[in-house]
Amino acid sequence: MAVASIVCVDGDLDVHDTASAAVAAAIERRRESPTARIGICVGDIELGDPLGFARRLSTIAEPGAILVSDTIRRSVERDDRSFLDLGAVSIAGYADRMHVFELDGARQRDRCIVAIELSRNGVVSRRDEPEDQARTEAELSDYDRTVWRQLAAHRGFVQRVERLEYLVAFDAPVDAVDAAIALHRVWAPHEAIGRLVFGFELGRLTYMVDRWWGSAMITANRIASTRFQ
CATH class of the missing domain: 3.30.70.1230 (Nucleotide cyclase, GGDEF domain)
Incomplete structure (x- = not known):
């Protein structure tokens, strides 16, 4: 070699x-x-x-x-x-x-961090909840394809994925908002599966224990998670 x-x-x-x-x-x-x-x-x-x-x-x-x-x-x-x-x-x-x-x-510069989650009946669905367990693999595949396609089209950089949750960084807030609007529009026919929830925050990323993280990610995730509370 x-x-x-x-x-x-x-x-x-x-x-x-x-x-x-x-x-x-x-x-x-x-x-x-x-x-x-x-x-x-x-x-x-x-x-x-x-x-x-x-x-x-x-x-x-x-x-x-x-x-x-x-x-x-x-x-x-x-x-x-x-x-x-x-x-x-x-x-x-x-x-x-x-x-x-x-x-x-x-x-390095501030970026717009967006948390994207799939909710069901007003409650954010997570990996260990019954709603998540009941969701079919076909539905999850539709969700994943839709999210990835729109993020790529709007220059979003995926930082973390956990089943139904995405944390994404955008260079500009306008790109983040445009991506969220586009995702909401294309996902509308699938709302029987669940509703998309978004959380936005500005900040920088820091490399910590084999992953990139930052307070902006935490805040964006909290905003999305509490959207329907």
């Missing part, structure tokens, strides 16, 4: 022996070209897949952004690098959503 860390800068590929070297090279390339779109991942370059994945990351990066895979993020944590969690992102050519992070804490 020829495992290496790959950096893609606007389509140009560089291969490095370590994740730390790849990140350092990416930062230098961004210094030279502030609007460069950069992606970094790790893998067996003989298989070709990490090369393509690095290219895909660079194509979805904003100008000046460095996007990395979760493996790269974990590899350079000891270097005191900071990251912004972009959540599970759909990437062309890959069936599964990929967890993507943006390098450089200086770019």
